[in-house]
Every structure is written in structure tokens, then in C-alpha cells.
Amino acid sequence: MARAAPRPRKASRLAPRKASRLARRSAADPAPARHAKKAGARRRPAAPHPSLRAPSRPGSPPRAARSRTRPPRRHAAPFDPAAASRLFDCLAAVIPEPKSELHYASPFELLVAVILSAQATDKSVNLATQRLYAHAHTPEAILAMGETGLLEYIRTIGLAPTKARNIVATCRLLLERHGGRVPATREALEALPGVGRKTANVVLNTAFGEPTLAVDTHVFRVANRTGLAPGKTVREVEDGLLDIVPERHLKHAHHLLILHGRTTCQARKPACPACAIRAECRWPGKTQAD
Numbered sequence: 001m002a003r004a005a006p007r008p009r010k011a012s013r014l015a016p017r018k019a020s021r022l023a024r025r026s027a028a029d030p031a032p033a034r035h036a037k038k039a040g041a042r043r044r045p046a047a048p049h050p051s052l053r054a055p056s057r058p059g060s061p062p063r064a065a066r067s068r069t070r071p072p073r074r075h076a077a078p079f080d081p082a083a084a085s086r087l088f089d090c091l092a093a094v095i096p097e098p099k100s101e102l103h104y105a106s107p108f109e110l111l112v113a114v115i116l117s118a119q120a121t122d123k124s125v126n127l128a129t130q131r132l133y134a135h136a137h138t139p140e141a142i143l144a145m146g147e148t149g150l151l152e153y154i155r156t157i158g159l160a161p162t163k164a165r166n167i168v169a170t171c172r173l174l175l176e177r178h179g180g181r182v183p184a185t186r187e188a189l190e191a192l193p194g195v196g197r198k199t200a201n202v203v204l205n206t207a208f209g210e211p212t213l214a215v216d217t218h219v220f221r222v223a224n225r226t227g228l229a230p231g232k233t234v235r236e237v238e239d240g241l242l243d244i245v246p247e248r249h250l251k252h253a254h255h256l257l258i259l260h261g262r263t264t265c266q267a268r269k270p271a272c273p274a275c276a277i278r279a280e281c282r283w284p285g286k287t288q289a290d
């Protein structure tokens with residue numbers, strides 16, 4: 001028996017429209033159709049040819065130079081303990097006396113000076129404390145002066161009213177809870193008004209020799225630039241430094257990094273050609289000799 005010829009398939013009503021749509025799309029974009037899979041996905045416009053780009057604004061560096069001065073967000077490789085050890089040996093060799101630039105003669109004077117130094121220069125704090133400590137340098141004496149009396153001595157320092165309030169309250173707590181002495185534990189220090197983690201770290205390290213690492217603006221910058229302990233937050237940098245700094249340098253690492261940041265690795269124009277740790281620094285944007 002002869003087999004019946006197969007019935008021709010019913011042509012889809014959408015087929016011609018779909019075919020022409022695909023043809024239009026492939027003419028406009030020869031890239032694989034996967035880009036167009038998501039309905040409504042926006043296509044990124046192609047970058048214009050370099051010759052068609054808008055010229056740089058007058059006075060600004062050319063595009064190529066701008067991209068050269070903008071370092072990549074990630075460093076080539078993370079620091080290893082041997083490289084960190086070389087870096088701190090070099091810093092210790094050029095900074096033989098890594099110590100605070102604040103003037104103080106007791107843990108209490110240091111505590112007050114560090115509270116005052118928030119968002120102020122060490123120089124301005126020293127000028128104020130020189131007069132203040134000649135008049136009052138104990139919790140009892142400063143408490144007796146009160147906020148108004150203390151303000152007379154620290155008026156030239158930023159945030160003076162808040163700092164005066166915190167210092168007087170701290171003096172009261174020192175007398176009530178610690179017999180007028182500065183406590184040597186982080187918990188007790190951080191319980192004092194105006195004392196945060198950074199101030200506690202400075203006091204623990206500088207007054208009591210604890211291997212803590214306070215991260216200020218200089219330490220934050222140097223740790224990130226060099227690649228020693230990159231981090232987006234102060235705590236991230238602090239933890240990274242505590243992991244990588246060799247034990248024998250832990251006590252002085254804070255001052256080594258601060259002094260290096262102040263004198264050499266400055267924010268605006270780091271002196272890379274004269275830098276003692278240039279060989280270990282991983283910053284791709286190092287400055288060149290003039």
C-alpha cells in the first residue's frame with residue numbers, strides 16, 4: 001500500500017516576522033545573539049574612536065597622563081612577612097627615635113594631649129598644653145578648673161568646647177573609679193568620655209608599652225599605598241597591620257608609620273625618589289625625581 005505523502009507543516013504565523021527581526025538585529029550587531037537574550041536589556045554604546053573624543057579641558061593633564069597618575073585599586077601582590085620585615089628594618093634605620101611628637105610628662109598628660117589632638121596638629125596641642133600643664137596637670141586640678149576654666153587654655157584647638165567637656169568628665173571618672181590614675185586596659189580607657197579605640201591604642205602603646213597599633217590618617221595612607229595592609233576602614237587596616245608587622249617592630253610600628261607619613265609619604269606629594277622603603281613599596285603611582 002502506498003504511503004500517504006507527509007502533510008506539509010502549518011507555517012507559524014509569527015515566523016516571517018521573527019525572521020525579519022533577527023535579520024535586522026544581526027545587521028545592526030554582529031555579536032552573538034546572547035547579548036539580546038534579556039528582553040529590554042540596554043546595549044552599551046560603543047566607545048568612540050580616540051580621534052573623536054572630546055579634548056582635555058585646558059590646564060588639565062592629558063588623558064594618558066591622567067590615567068598614569070591614577071593607580072589601580074589593587075596592588076600587584078600582597079605583602080609577605082619577609083618583605084614586611086625588610087620594610088620595617090629600613091624605616092627603623094632612618095627613624096632611630098620613633099616616638100610621639102606630643103609633649104607630656106605622665107600618662108595623664110598624654111591622655112589629655114591625645115584627646116585634644118583629634119583633628120588638630122600636634123604643634124597646636126603642644127602650644128596649648130604647655131600653658132595648661134604649667135597651671136594644672138592632674139585630674140584634681142583640671143576638674144577644679146571646670147569646663148570654662150579649661151576652655152581658656154585650649155580655645156585655639158578645634159572642637160574646644162566638646163573636648164573641654166570630655167576632659168573634665170574624664171577627670172571626674174578617673175578620680176571616682178581609678179584613684180586619679182590612667183587605667184592600663186582598653187575597656188577602662190574606652191569607657192572614658194572622649195576616648196575611642198584610636199586614643200586608647202595610643203595611650204596603651206605610648207604610656208604602657210603595649211604592642212597596639214593606632215591608625216590615624218598617616219598610618220592609613222601609608223598602609224594602603226605601600227600595600228602593607230590595604231583596607232577600606234581603619235579597623236581593617238589596624239587588623240591587617242597587626243597580622244603583618246614583625247613582632248620585634250610592633251611596639252614602634254605606630255610611630256614609624258606616622259613619622260614616615262608626615263615627613264616622606266605625604267598625602268599630596270610623596271617624596272618617593274628619596275624614600276627609604278621605595279624598594280618594598282608596591283604603590284604603582286610612585287613619584288619620579290624632578
Ligand code: SF4
Nearest residue numbers: 265270272275278281
Ligand atoms: S615610595 Fe612613595 S608612595 Fe611608597 S612609601 Fe615611599 S613615599 Fe610613600
